[in-house]
Each structure stands twice: as structure tokens, then as C-alpha cells.
Amino acid sequence: MSKIKTRGRVKKYRAAIIGAGRIGSGFDNSRTAAVATHAHAFKNNPRVELVGFFDIQPEKARAAAKKWSVLAYKNLNDLLADKPDLISICTPDADHYPTLLKVLSSKPRLIICEKPLTANIRQARLVAEKIVKMNIPILVNYSRRFDSTIQKCRLDIKKKKYGKVISAVGVYNKGLLHTGSHLIDFARYLFGDVLDCQALNAIFDYHRNDPSVGGWLKLEDCPSLNLVVGDSRYYEIFEMDILLEKARLRFTNFGSVLAVQKIAKDKSYPEFSVLGRPKETAVKLNRAAVGLAGNAVNFLDKKVDLLCAGQDALKTQIVCGDLLKGLKNK
Structure with a gap:
């Protein structure tokens, strides 16, 4: 979906969120000055339409959907079948890897993933290989880059x-x-x-x-x-x-x-x-998510590079892996 004007309006990128916890939905609301969640960042950006949430705990998805006036998907397949341009992964760290594999199979325009990329270096390398092979960009939310x-x-x-x-x-x-x-x-x-x-x-x-x-x-x-x-x-x-x-x-x-x-x-x-x-x-780290959403939109508009692409996150995780390995060798 490109920047196309329809009846005088700029077409929006459709976004969905996997994981309706604190960083996905819970840290703020539409009335707070802070923009601390993916939901608020998408709602705050005039070029993005937040369409819905999925969470393995259905009550969380329903609560977030009600809070942000969007859909609650019954399962992940329903979310992927809706073909959003942007998909945010806001699950616990250990769930990033299986969720990324599932989302990659649907070939969205852009994936936004909370840090770290995965829970261990082996998984991170496998994901990095897949995104290069499939040519699907990932933006990882190391938030200080967006301030x-x-x-x-x-x-x-x-x-x-x-x-x-x-x-x-x-x-x-x-x-x-x-x-x-x-x-x-x-x-x-x-x-x-x-x-x-x-x-x-x-x-x-x-x-x-x-x-x-x-x-x-x-x-x-x-x-x-x-x-x-x-x-x-x-x-x-x-x-x-x-x-x-x-x-x-x-x-x-x-x-x-x-x-x-x-x-x-x-x-x-x-x-x-x-x-x-x-x-x-x-x-203003409590508004860094504004920069995250803005970078995603500008990237999809082909104006800028991603501020923290999958390969950036992999390099950081390799250092973490080397430190953990060095600790075990002591």
C-alpha cells in the first residue's frame, strides 16, 4: 500500500498488534500526554489505522480492543488473513520467535518487534536469515534510537x-x-x-x-x-x-x-x-513510540531507512550472546 490520495485523502497503512499487554496497550491511553504503547503510537499517527489486537488470553484482546475502539481477533490466523500492512509483536520475549515465524509466513509490508528480537542467539540468527531470504523488513523497538x-x-x-x-x-x-x-x-x-x-x-x-x-x-x-x-x-x-x-x-x-x-x-x-x-x-522516552511509528510510515513511503532493522538487533544480540558465553567460561 503506497501513499495514494483517495478523494483528497492520503491512504493509511493498516496496523494490527499481537500481544495486548503493557507495551501493546496497557501503559497509556488516548488521553495521556505520554505515548508509551504501540496502540497509542498508531492511533497518534494520521497515516496509520489501527485495526485490531490478538492475544492468547482472549479477555486481554477484548479489553484492549474496547479501549482503543478496534477489533479483537479470535485467533492469529484471523489477524493475518486480514492482511495488515504493519504487524507489531508485543508478546513476552520467549514468544517472539514462534510469533515471528508465523507472521513472516503471511508476508506483511513491515513487522515491528519489541526487543530483544528473540530469546536466544540461535533463534535470532534464524530469524535474520529468513528476513533476508524473504525480503521482509523488521523494525525492532530499541526505543532510544527514536528520540x-x-x-x-x-x-x-x-x-x-x-x-x-x-x-x-x-x-x-x-x-x-x-x-x-x-x-x-x-x-x-x-x-x-x-x-x-x-x-x-x-x-x-x-x-x-x-x-x-x-x-x-x-x-x-x-x-x-x-x-x-x-x-x-x-x-x-x-x-x-x-x-x-x-x-x-x-x-x-x-x-x-x-x-x-x-x-x-x-x-x-x-x-x-x-x-x-x-x-x-x-x-522524552515516554514519547519515543511516536518516532517508532513515524519511522515505520516513512520507511513504507520509501523516504528513510529503518532506524533499527533486524540486522541491527541481531548485532546487539550477538554481543549479549558473547557476554553470556564468556560468563559460562569463567
Whole structure:
């Protein structure tokens, strides 16, 4: 379905959602300022028509359908038979792989999948091979790629506005795949591909098959990034601290604030350079889904590339797999 005007109106892309839980439907509603779900992102975009939900728990699909004034499909085959242009996969991590295989067989225009791509690297490689062979694009929701403040920060780093990156520290918890993959993809987005990695320790604070792994990464534009892990049984955390030649960049408050400190002269000892007062900018992660839907529409209009294609997600998952493998070898 292309951008065709019908009776003076631009034709919309039809979208359906598999999984009517929190990220699919539950985190917000049509009246909230935050756009934190796939449903709200689609409803918010004038080029998308949300047509319905499917969930293995029918009552969830019916509740989401009522909430967003759309259909509740009785089964996945009914959803696929309706031939939506866009299909969002918002199921639990372990269900991504079988759901992706089923959806790929229907050959939609675009699949949007929550992170991680699959629950393990073997499945991720198989999916990546299939999408290349079948020529079906997948957009993976590593949400920080869709925020304008982070996009500008990335350009500043690439253009060396603050000089070269000296080192960085990333702090997270609640599982390497579940949350750590967000941090690794964030680092890859800012600094380029991972050239080397090493696992150092682990905390089993989320799932027995998904520990939070501490370690070290070397990336194209960051010679040293230390991964520090906390314990989500006490509180959740997600931060990035970047030291450059001319400034310090800190993503704090679960990555919702960017604080920039530029070099200044020490008032008491002017021969020394120190960091000045931080200038803070909001990172609107609670509206990143707007960018997700916008990127999907612009891609289907053949205007832009996907900000996080299946191969991007696979690279992130390979790093996670290497860290887990390194942990087992310790």
C-alpha cells in the first residue's frame, strides 16, 4: 500500500498488534500526554489505522480492543488473513520467535518487534536469515534510537563536537537480554559496532536464563565502556556516563535526562580545567513510540531507512550472546 490520495485523502497503512499487554496497550491511553504503547503510537499517527489486537488470553484482546475502539481477533490466523500492512509483536520475549515465524509466513509490508528480537542467539540468527531470504523488513523497538535528543547527541559525537570519546560507563539491571540489550544497543547507536567484549560478573536478579551481566566493551568510537550491574530486586536503574575530551555527557534518571558539562576554569585554581555546571535536556522516552511509528510510515513511503532493522538487533544480540558465553567460561 503506497501513499495514494483517495478523494483528497492520503491512504493509511493498516496496523494490527499481537500481544495486548503493557507495551501493546496497557501503559497509556488516548488521553495521556505520554505515548508509551504501540496502540497509542498508531492511533497518534494520521497515516496509520489501527485495526485490531490478538492475544492468547482472549479477555486481554477484548479489553484492549474496547479501549482503543478496534477489533479483537479470535485467533492469529484471523489477524493475518486480514492482511495488515504493519504487524507489531508485543508478546513476552520467549514468544517472539514462534510469533515471528508465523507472521513472516503471511508476508506483511513491515513487522515491528519489541526487543530483544528473540530469546536466544540461535533463534535470532534464524530469524535474520529468513528476513533476508524473504525480503521482509523488521523494525525492532530499541526505543532510544527514536528520540530526537539522543539522535542529536549521536550526531554531536560523530562530528566530534566535544572531541573524542575517552571512556564510558553504563549502569543497568533486570537482565542482560531484557534491559542490558537496550544499553548495548544504545552504545552501538552512539559509538558504532562492538569490536571486543568481556564478561566480568553476573547478578541473577531477573530470570535464571537472563542474568544481569557486568563487563567491558570496546566499540569503534569508544575505546572502553564498562558495564556495571545493579540488582533490580531493590530498584531499577539505567544510566550512561560518557567522558570526552571537551565535555562529560550523562544520561540519568533511567535515561530520561541528558546532562552536559563542558570544560571550565576552576575559580580557585584557574590553572586547572574542571567541568562546569550541567545543562540538562529532557529525553522524552515516554514519547519515543511516536518516532517508532513515524519511522515505520516513512520507511513504507520509501523516504528513510529503518532506524533499527533486524540486522541491527541481531548485532546487539550477538554481543549479549558473547557476554553470556564468556560468563559460562569463567
